[in-house]
Amino acid sequence: MFALVDCNNFYASCERAFRPDLRGKPVAVLSNNDGCIIARSNEVKALGIPMGAPAFEYEEILTKNNVHVFSANFALYGDMSHRVMNILHEYTPDLEIYSIDEAFLKLEGFENYNIQSYGEEIQLKVTKWTGIPISVGIAPTKSLSKVANRIAKKYPDKTKSVYIIDSEEKRIKALKWLKIEDVWGIGRQHSKRLKAMNVYNAYDFTLLDDAWVRKNLAVVGLRLKHDLQGMPTLDFEIVQPKKNIATTRTFERNYTELEQLNERVTTFAVSCAEKLRMQKSCCNAIMVFIHTNGNRKDLPQYYKNIVMKLPFPTNSSIELAKFASQSLERIFLKGYHYKKAGVIVMDFSPEDEIQFNLFENRNLRHIPLMQAVDKINATYGQQKVRLASQDLKRVWKMKQEKLSPRYTTNINDIIIIHT
């Protein structure tokens, strides 16, 4: 059996964990730049505020209903995620961390266990130890455990937040209950197509002809169909090193000058380089893009990206910043109001596998230099050592008006309890 553990309204629950006064009250979390609503407590969902809604459009409803709004605090969420996953590790050696707030557990050799009470124990312990409420779905396949999890989440009282699909009868009942657009792996386009074929729920989907599914939803869709039918088709994914790494941001205001964008792009390239070094990869290509504000119909629009093949694989901040800067110069046009930019590094090779090039070689002296920089930054705080082309005066900042303290990762923000 597979168990899927999913944290309820994760970011909102993280904020609440250190603010018990917010229990039962509406909580929402915003994206970077305080732009969109990316997490909602049940109370906020009940107000009809959709996922990803622009915050300014809902400002009135939020204020009127006393919604407690927070800027995204990823340091906090990342740390809380760790705590949850550590506890889950105690329950099985086979844990697939699927996202920041979700994990699959493989329950092999549990035939003599009472799975229901096992699930309840996990549910209680995580909730008690971290303050994050979770739901548990258990079933013979991964996609069915997703379905079971949805039922547990929807009916917490009836299920004690744990639901098991362990019979054909329960499987069919669950699939008939699940709307097609809510099936894991069926997105907007597919559900539209399927509804046109009178497929309205997950069960209808499992009755479709294999060949039709293969043709219209590709092998991914076919695998999903079999998995939902109860044949284990989707297995654990082993964590692979990333194939692409990106750092992109929307700015608080528009930029018009090359120098301003250059500072941002340099900083994004340095961030990509750090992430590359963390997974011991070098990249062989880099993409830089710049973008005007697509929502402003009154301003001329410009979107451009450029991919540069590098003369040698590298993960040096200095070299990547230089290549990114050169790329930017080639696509920058004066006269536009830029709102967004990003750097994406691609085509990786392992760090220790240095491909010699006849004419140009990477500067090998950068390797110990970057190690020293990483060490200093790890000890004294991120960005203590920076390139001169980066924002030394710290002019640049993100809109983050409602940021909560970093309760668990910064000693100065630690919680104080008055007794």
Next chain:
DNA sequence: TCTGGGGTCCTAGGACCC
């Protein structure tokens, strides 16, 4: 005035090889 960020996989078609 204000609209996030970071990923994966699959497929078709073009360019190329012998």
Next chain:
DNA sequence: TCTGGGGTCCTAGGACCC
């Protein structure tokens, strides 16, 4: 009038996930 057969690699675009 008639124009082979069998491959690989790369890329863009489309779909999906959280």
